[in-house]
Amino acid sequence: MTQISRFTGEIVPIAQVVTGDGDESAAPQGGGGFADYALVSLHCLRIYLDTSYRMTIDLLKEMPQITGETGLSKADLPAPSTLCKAFDRINMSVCRVLLRQSAQLHDPSKHGAIDATFYERSAASRHYCQRTSYRVQKLKVTKLVDTETQAVLDVHCSTTRDGSDADLAEQIARRNAGDLRSLAADKGYDKQSLRESLRDLGIRPLIKHRIFAPSDHAHNARIDEQRYNQRSMTETVNSAVKRSLGFAVRARSWFREFREIALMCVVYNIKRAVKQ
Numbered sequence: 001m002t003q004i005s006r007f008t009g010e011i012v013p014i015a016q017v018v019t020g021d022g023d024e025s026a027a028p029q030g031g032g033g034f035a036d037y038a039l040v041s042l043h044c045l046r047i048y049l050d051t052s053y054r055m056t057i058d059l060l061k062e063m064p065q066i067t068g069e070t071g072l073s074k075a076d077l078p079a080p081s082t083l084c085k086a087f088d089r090i091n092m093s094v095c096r097v098l099l100r101q102s103a104q105l106h107d108p109s110k111h112g113a114i115d116a117t118f119y120e121r122s123a124a125s126r127h128y129c130q131r132t133s134y135r136v137q138k139l140k141v142t143k144l145v146d147t148e149t150q151a152v153l154d155v156h157c158s159t160t161r162d163g164s165d166a167d168l169a170e171q172i173a174r175r176n177a178g179d180l181r182s183l184a185a186d187k188g189y190d191k192q193s194l195r196e197s198l199r200d201l202g203i204r205p206l207i208k209h210r211i212f213a214p215s216d217h218a219h220n221a222r223i224d225e226q227r228y229n230q231r232s233m234t235e236t237v238n239s240a241v242k243r244s245l246g247f248a249v250r251a252r253s254w255f256r257e258f259r260e261i262a263l264m265c266v267v268y269n270i271k272r273a274v275k276q
Contacts, residue, residue, distance in 0.1 A: 006274045007048055008041070008069045011266075014101045015040040018094060026071030034078060039086045040098070041070045042078070047260070047267045050246055053080035087256060095262035099152065102269035106149035111227060112176070113184040114169050115234035116142040119261065120248035139249065141261055144172050145237045147230035150272065152237060152265040153179065157258040166191035170198075177201040182224075184231035206231070241268045 016022030019036035026038035045066070046056040060067045061074050078086070118138045140161060144154040154172050166189045173183055174197075183198055184206035198205040206228045245264050249257045 003271075003274055004045075004048065004063075004066060005069070007267075007270055008045065008066050010105070010270045010274060011044045012037065012041050012070055014098060014270075015044075018097045018101060027073070027076035034082075034086070035071070036090075038070050038072060039078075039083070040090060040094070042083055043087060043090070044263055044267055044270075045070075046083075047245060047263050048271070052250070053084050056080075057083065087251075087259065090259055092255070092259055092262065095259050095266070096154070098266045099155065099262055099269070102266045102273075103146070103151040103153050105269065105273040106146065106151040108146040108151055108153060108179065109148035110179060110181040111147045111184075111230070112144050112153060112180050112182070113147050113231040113234045114142060114144050114172065114189070115185065115231070115238070116140055116165060116168075117238040117242075119242075121252075121257065139257055139261065142168055142172065143234060143237060143265070144176060145234045147184065147227070147233045150233055150237050150240075151269050152241075155262055155265050157261050159254050164191065165189050166194040170194050173198055173201060173203060177203065182206055182227055184228050186231060237268075241265065244268065244271065 013022075015037040019040060021035050021037055024035045024037075026035045028034055042056070042060075045060070046053065049056055049059060051059065057077055057080050060077055064074055067074060067077065117140075119141055121137055121139065140158045142156040142158075142165070143152050145151070146153055154176055156168060156172055169183070169185060169189050170193075173180065180201075180203045182204040187208055187210055189207050190210050195205040195207065206223055208223060208228070241264060245267060249260045251257045251260050
């Protein structure tokens with residue numbers, strides 16, 4: 001069995017559980033639309049293959065076994081424009097649940113690390129940029145990573161750099177409070193209010209203090225060095241995602257780009273689980 005076949009065998013059941021339409025036919029019948037799980041699976045395959053909508057459909061027509069695992073046949077595959085428009089109907093909440101389910105394939109250790117990276121927005125024509133006020137060239141993406149399994153647990157995307165990293169880390173930690181025992185981050189997240197919020201959530205903060213007073217040395221000495229040093233796993237994961245799935249997003253609108261980033265993390269989690 002090939003890796004793409006194993007990947008498809010993992011993403012389809014997860015998509016069926018998350019969308020809740022696993023009992024429906026994947027292909028439209030009697031004028032109906034495609035099942036949500038089939039469209040989600042096709043979009044994940046598009047990101048896995050790192051191709052355009054048209055090339056994805058062309059490749060799947062030559063891979064009947066892979067197409068069949070999604071519940072479709074060669075004749076049932078949607079047109080590239082249909083697949084593109086269907087991307088707008090995938091809610092970000094669905095992408096987050098997909099990400100959570102894909103992370104569970106790794107049996108997370110409850111010890112996380114957080115850090116931010118940047119993704120390029122794919123090049124667009126000057127006419128398009130002027131017509132749509134397309135000025136932001138990079139997306140800021142913050143990932144919460146399990147330090148032992150290197151699975152992506154959560155992701156946050158932004159087109160601006162407003163707000164501190166510490167405030168953003170608190171928001172992500174609240175979403176995942178029940179799944180974390182400790183959270184490691186570098187000194188860019190040094191904020192006392194973040195440490196207090198993490199402790200209130202039952203999460204041990206592993207964030208070194210900047211040295212302003214002798215007491216800061218004592219605070220840093222009490223940090224579990226082994227756990228703290230694992231914060232570098234976020235950089236490893238960011239590098240792995242970019243090398244395997246690309247350092248730029250193909251979508252043009254910000255809400256599509258956020259969904260694409262989330263699905264890239266889903267694909268990364270499943271690819272890593274398949275290899276293991």
